[in-house]
Amino acid sequence: MMFKVWITPPLVSCLAMALWCGRGPAEERPVSPAWMPADERVKLSFKDDTPIVFVSRSSNSAQWEELRSFWNEGTETVPDPRTGQLVTRKVIRIKVPLGLTAPPVPQENPMTLAKWILGKKLYFETALSSDNTVSCASCHDPARGFTDQTKFSTGIGGQLGGINAPTVINSAYNFRQFWDGRAESLEAQAQGPVQNPIEMTNEKNPEHAWPKAIERIRARPEYTALFQAAFGSPPTRDAVAKAIATYERTVLSGNSIVDRAEMVMRARIDDDGGDPVPIAQDFEKVLLEAVEKKDSHALKALNIGQDEASIKTAAASLARGRALFFGKARCNACHVGENYTDNQFHNLGVDFADGQIPSTSLGRFAQLPLGHKNEDLIGAFKTPTTRALLKTAPYMHNGGEDSLEKVVDFYDRGGNANEFLDSKMRDYDAEAKVYLARAAGRSLDANVKLFGLNQKPIVPLKLNLTPQEKKDLVLFLRGLEGDPIDPIVADPRRFPEFPKKSN
Secondary structure, three states: OHHHHOOOOHHHHHHHHHHHOOOOOHHHOOOOOOOOOOOOOOOOOOOOOOEEEEEOOOOOHHHHHHOOOOEEEEEEEEEOOOOOOEEEEEEEEEEOOOOOOOOOOOOOOOOEHHHHHHHHHHHOOHHHOOOOOOOHHHHOEHHHOOEOOOOOOEOHHHOEOOOOOOOOOOHHHOOOEOOOOOEOOHHHHOOOHHHOOOOOOOOOOHHHHHHHHHHHHHOOHHHHHHHHHHHOOOOOHHHHHHHHHHHHOOOOOOOOHHHHHHHHHHHHHHHHOOOOOOOHHHHHHHHHHHHHOOOHHHHHHHOOOOOHHHHHHHHHHHHHHHHHHOOOOOHHHOOOOOOOOOOOEEOOOOOOEOOEOOHHHOEHHHHOOOOOOOHHHOOEEEOOOOOOOOOOOOEOOOOOEOOHHHHHHHHHOOOOOOOOOOHHHEOHHHHHHHHHHHHOOOOOOOOOEEEOOOOEEEOEOOOOOOHHHHHHHHHHHHOOOOOOOOHHHHOOOOOOOOOOOOO
16 A cells, blocks of 8 residues: 555655665564655645744844744745746744744755644644654643653653653754753654653554554544645655654744843943943843833743832842852853853763762763763763743753752752762862872861772862842843743644645
8 A cells, every 4th residue: 555655756766665664574564664755746836835934133133123923924025946937925934032043944854834834733643652642742741831840751651751851942952952962953853752662652662663653644634635735745754753843943932031131231332331241220121111011921930029129129139140140150151152051961960869870860971872982971961941941840850959949059069979070060179189188198078079990089069159149040040031932833722824735
């Protein structure tokens, strides 16, 4: 039956066959291709296809200001790449939230409305799991900050995972996906859970998970036309991954109180000069504007009153919290850039007890191939964004901290000492004193812990934050809460009209 839908020339068919045929006797393999070339006769034409374009304030401020909402339907007149003739077609312009640039998009997976609609449907589709009970949204629920708000997620058959589900919000900006960076893109990440025996498959041979999932999707008639229009082929693993990634690239959060204060600051220093640092008056101005516009989401995120005295107090605290974030608290050692992450991997001692490294907590090191093993990455996990924190608790890759206050306390004590604690978490002056004392034959400080065969002294760098400083820092983190994810993205019931193929 498979060959009835193969309408490609023999040479191309052989290429497709080579890509999906696995090892072992044919009768033991589910027959579903991983990839198929596009049949232009069923795929949307250039004119009928609707591209999705990101418009950021930094790339096109005039157009960005004109866009009234996150999702904007319009038209564009552009030359058809095949004929050179001008055609007018529909276009979706995404107004990238303030504070963010346009997400990177792979050349091989351009953003289109057909792919986006298909990807959103697949994101909520339980048929991707072996028993039709688990979808992407099961662990990354839009109503729960695109997480599940639990320490560990529940997968197929009620199995409990061993790591906290990271948010999908702003994941388009990640250099690598998963806590240990084992996937290099959203497209690669989308393929992981389907073949994971804890998350979505109960196949005895995990290699059969994807072929069986594709068979289930192909058995759903409503998907046939969607895949053909978007990709020019029946459902394939490659197309599923691309569609889900297309949808996830629009899960964006910005326009926080902090973003607004920084924009006010830039306008202020353009007029009056000064250091490019938001001050209390900048925060006060945007907070008053939020009160005037009845921006309950932003004000609720800060949990402050709306009277003048409360606004002034909060503005001063936010300014102090920002100074701590980029100063004494050293948060910006890892949380930098527009998405507040260096996209790197660091060992903070999370999940370590008495300096012992659990075999399940090797982090990035475990994903490095032989010949490229780096001891500095033992126990190292990805730096998450500090945006959109209020719905994504519990925090850390092990879900070990259930509040921002506890996260700040964790960093205040310097994390947990272990042999491979990240260099940004260590007090090298204190460690140098240990080496000097050892060389001089003096007794060592009993509070210093020694690790490994060489008895290395590892001293976490304590921040020594005061109670008020901790409150200011937490308020700043709360101030990074952006606007709610637009309903066209977050609401599983809302879909734009699917593009139509013209005659």
